[in-house]
Amino acid sequence: MTRKNKQSEQKEIGQQDIDQTYNKLKQDAEEGGHYLNPDADFTKALISGLLMNGQRYGYWACPCRLASGVRQEDLDIICPCDYRDIDINQFNACFCGLYVSNDVVKGKEKTSPIPERRPNFEERKKRREMKEMKEKKEQTTLPKLPIWRCTVCGYLCAREEAPDICPICKVTKDRFEKFM
Amino acid sequence: MFKDLGVEYSYVDVDLLQGKDQEEAVAEIMKWSGTQSFPTIVLDNKKVMLGFKENDIRDYCDKKK
Numbered sequence: 001m002t003r004k005n006k007q008s009e010q011k012e013i014g015q016q017d018i019d020q021t022y023n024k025l026k027q028d029a030e031e032g033g034h035y036l037n038p039d040a041d042f043t044k045a046l047i048s049g050l051l052m053n054g055q056r057y058g059y060w061a062c063p064c065r066l067a068s069g070v071r072q073e074d075l076d077i078i079c080p081c082d083y084r085d086i087d088i089n090q091f092n093a094c095f096c097g098l099y100v101s102n103d104v105v106k107g108k109e110k111t112s113p114i115p116e117r118r119p120n121f122e123e124r125k126k127r128r129e130m131k132e133m134k135e136k137k138e139q140t141t142l143p144k145l146p147i148w149r150c151t152v153c154g155y156l157c158a159r160e161e162a163p164d165i166c167p168i169c170k171v172t173k174d175r176f177e178k179f180m
Numbered sequence: 181m182f183k184d185l186g187v188e189y190s191y192v193d194v195d196l197l198q199g200k201d202q203e204e205a206v207a208e209i210m211k212w213s214g215t216q217s218f219p220t221i222v223l224d225n226k227k228v229m230l231g232f233k234e235n236d237i238r239d240y241c242d243k244k245k
Contacts, residue, residue: 064218066195066206113231116217 013051021047025098032153032169034080034088035105037097046098050079064096065118072128075174076118082151082175083117090114135178149179181234185241194218 022044026036037043049063061067062077076082084094092101093111095118103109119127138146148162149155153169162176182189194205195218209220217230223240 066202066216066218113233115230116215118216120216 011055013048013055017051018044018047021051028170029099034084035100035102037093037100037111038105043098046096050098062096065116071174073124076124076151078171078175080152080169080171081118084152085154087114087117131177138178146178147180148176151175151177181237185238187241 022036022040025047029036037046046063050060053059053061053063053067057067057069057071057074059071059074060079061074062079062081065077067074067077071078079096080099081094084099087094088099088101091111091114092104092109093099093114095114095116097111100111101109104111118124145158145160147156147158150162150166150169150171152171152175153166155166155168156179157163162173164173165171166175192205194202194209197205206216209216212222212228213220213230215230219230219232221229221232221237223229223237227240229236229240
C-alpha cells in the first residue's frame with residue numbers, strides 16, 4: 001500500500017483554478033442532466049477541496065470523505081461518486097452537497113447533511129474481492145462480448161473493453177464494471 | 181462558529197493525519213457514531229452530531245445557557 005506524503009503539499013489552490021473548474025463542472029452537469037449546488041460559495045469551497053485532493057492523492061476523492069490514498073480502494077468515492085444519483089433521488093443532494101436535485105435548484109427543496117451510504121472498509125474489501133472473482137470466472141466462460149456498466153451514470157456498452165472515458169458522464173475507465 | 185458562540189472546542193483534521201494517528205482517530209469516530217462521516221462533532225462528551233447542522237448546534241448551545 002502506498003501513501004503519498006501529505007506533508008509535501010506545496011501549491012495553494014488558486015481562485016482562477018476554482019472558477020474554471022466550477023464553470024466546467026456546471027456545464028458538464030447540465031449537459032448530463034445533473035445540477036451543481038446553486039450556492040456558488042459553498043460549491044466552490046467543495047471544488048477547492050476536490051482540487052486539493054487531486055494534488056494530494058492524484059485523483060478527485062470526495063472532499064467530505066476520508067480517502068485512503070490508494071486509487072483502487074477509493075474508486076467509489078472519486079467525484080462524481082458511485083452514490084451520487086441514489087443520494088440525490090433519496091435526499092435531494094449527494095453526500096457532500098456538490099450535486100443536488102432539480103427541486104433544490106428550483107427552490108422547492110432544501111439540502112441538509114445526509115447519512116453516509118458508503119459501506120465500511122471490510123464490507124468494501126469483501127465486495128471488491130467478490131467482484132474480481134466473478135469477473136475472472138466470467139472471463140473463462142463467456143465467449144460473447146461483455147457488457148460494461150458505468151457505475152456512476154448507468155451507461156451500458158457491449159465491447160471488448162470499457163471506454164477510456166464514459167461518453168455520458170465523463171468518468172474514467174476504471175469506474176466501469178462488467179454488467180453481463 | 182464555536183468561537184462566536186463562546187464555546188470551548190478542539191478539533192482534528194483527520195485527513196491530514198498519517199498512519200497510526202489516522203487509524204486511531206478513525207477508531208475514535210467509529211466508537212462515537214458507528215460510521216465515518218465528516219464532520220463528526222461530539223458535544224459535551226456525550227452527544228454526537230454528524231454533518232455541519234448549524235441550526236442544531238446553535239439550538240443545543242442556546243438550551244445550555
